[in-house]
Amino acid sequence: xxxxxxxxxxxxxxxxxxxxxxxxxxxxxxxxxxxxxxxxxxxxxxxxxxxxxxxxxxxxxxxxxxxxxxxxxxxxxxxxxxxxxxxxxxxxxxxxxxxxxxxxxxxxxxxxxxxxxxxxxxxxxxxxxxxxxxxxxxxxxxxxxxxxxxxxxxxxxx
Numbered sequence: 001x002x003x004x005x006x007x008x009x010x011x012x013x014x015x016x017x018x019x020x021x022x023x024x025x026x027x028x029x030x031x032x033x034x035x036x037x038x039x040x041x042x043x044x045x046x047x048x049x050x051x052x053x054x055x056x057x058x059x060x061x062x063x064x065x066x067x068x069x070x071x072x073x074x075x076x077x078x079x080x081x082x083x084x085x086x087x088x089x090x091x092x093x094x095x096x097x098x099x100x101x102x103x104x105x106x107x108x109x110x111x112x113x114x115x116x117x118x119x120x121x122x123x124x125x126x127x128x129x130x131x132x133x134x135x136x137x138x139x140x141x142x143x144x145x146x147x148x149x150x151x152x153x154x155x156x157x158x
Contacts, residue, residue, distance in 0.1 A: 013034075020154050031103045037080060046076075053069065071091070118149070123145075
């Protein structure tokens with residue numbers, strides 16, 4: 001099991017680590033996923049999954065906390081970046097009740113939230129059905145997880 005940080009590096013051309021996510025990537029504006037890139041995936045990586053999670057959201061659901069903004073999987077192991085508003089991969093369910101990316105939108109007056117964009121490296125290429133929740137995805141991939149790391153962005157509603 002590899003639910004610990006690996007040496008993989010995750011970056012974005014849209015924002016730096018622990019910096020503000022541009023409003024165009026929020027649910028307040030264009031609501032498009034930011035570009036992501038990663039390097040240093042563990043040896044033997046054959047697939048990837050990407051998740052965006054806001055642990056600061058005041059939501060407890062099905063025994064978990066926070067708010068899931070993006071679940072994306074079935075990404076090939078030779079991939080090392082996603083373009084803005086990517087059409088690659090298979091979209092899972094977010095906590096907005098939709099599939100695909102749903103950008104930051106913390107409750108008004110709730111202050112700054114942190115958004116964790118996780119890239120998970122897998123030992124095989126997945127062919128999972130669309131619409132999986134984060135919990136369902138993690139149940140499927142946990143035995144095949146080689147490593148993971150994240151980029152953290154911030155967002156605050158005006």
